[in-house]
Amino acid sequence: MGEKLKEILKDGALAADIDLTDSQLDKFEKFYEHLIEKNKVMNLTAITDERDVVYKHFIDSIALIKKINFDGKKVIDVGTGAGFPGIPLAIVTDNAEFVLMDSLNKRIKFLNEVIEICDLKNVTTIHARAEELGRDTEYREKFDYCVSRAVANMSTLLEYCIPFVRVGGVFVSYKSGDVTEEIELSKNAQKQLFCRIKDVIGFSIPNTDISRSFVVFEKKKELNKKYPRQGGKPKKSPL
Numbered sequence: 167m168g169e170k171l172k173e174i175l176k177d178g179a180l181a182a183d184i185d186l187t188d189s190q191l192d193k194f195e196k197f198y199e200h201l202i203e204k205n206k207v208m209n210l211t212a213i214t215d216e217r218d219v220v221y222k223h224f225i226d227s228i229a230l231i232k233k234i235n236f237d238g239k240k241v242i243d244v245g246t247g248a249g250f251p252g253i254p255l256a257i258v259t260d261n262a263e264f265v266l267m268d269s270l271n272k273r274i275k276f277l278n279e280v281i282e283i284c285d286l287k288n289v290t291t292i293h294a295r296a297e298e299l300g301r302d303t304e305y306r307e308k309f310d311y312c313v314s315r316a317v318a319n320m321s322t323l324l325e326y327c328i329p330f331v332r333v334g335g336v337f338v339s340y341k342s343g344d345v346t347e348e349i350e351l352s353k354n355a356q357k358q359l360f361c362r363i364k365d366v367i368g369f370s371i372p373n374t375d376i377s378r379s380f381v382v383f384e385k386k387k388e389l390n391k392k393y394p395r396q397g398g399k400p401k402k403s404p405l
């Protein structure tokens with residue numbers, strides 16, 4: 167089973183112009199095995215087939231390194247769930263520091279096991295709600311990069327994520343398909359949160375018909391103390 171996963175991953179990553187080392191392939195394999203094992207007793211992912219996990223989770227997560235260089239940077243993954251995109255990014259960029267956060271403690275416990283099993287020295291986790299952690303001075307405006315996939319609509323997501331990013335830092339939202347309308351609807355959030363779009367990078371996951379966009383926001387100024395709003399407001403009444 168292992169060789170098959172590694173072969174699919176090695177080939178798929180090469181198609182995305184990423185040459186994975188044997189040590190990285192070993193880590194991905196251990197991650198996959200633990201994901202599938204734990205998925206039997208808890209809800210981690212609807213995708214379990216080897217090829218699907220490789221393309222829809224692993225390659226989708228790491229494709230960003232061809233666009234953004236995380237070397238030496240501090241990165242937070244907001245709403246990481248079963249570790250996407252944070253764990254794959256951390257496997258391929260072992261000289262960057264990753265913090266994975268999620269509001270569901272079961273998933274955080276799973277991720278702590280993955281960190282142990284895969285011997286990931288550059289990853290820590292935190293169980294928290296984004297709108298609360300973003301007010302904590304240990305985390306607020308402390309990251310060069312924030313990444314997030316499949317967590318909320320763009321306005322809500324900006325209020326969750328921009329607080330973590332230092333001035334001059336960047337938030338990358340992994341979105342599927344056409345993002346024009348979502349970007350348009352987040353104009354007020356961008357204004358209130360002093361960020362603006364730096365780039366919208368389209369890409370297709372190789373050997374699939376799946377297209378994605380990375381929406382890249384740059385933070386221009388220190389945030390107003392009133393953000394992020396408490397009590398579920400970023401989701402209930404997006405800016």
Ligand SMILES: C[S@@+](CC[C@H](N)C(=O)[O-])C[C@H]1O[C@@H](n2cnc3c(N)ncnc32)[C@H](O)[C@@H]1O
Nearest residue numbers: 245246247250268269270294295296315316317
């Ligand atoms: C659909 S899952 C996506 C997980 C992962 N990013 C992925 O792409 O597979 C959304 C995750 O965001 C987390 N989440 C939702 N709202 C959150 C919040 N306000 N703060 C922290 N985590 C949150 C959920 O617990 C869940 O694990």
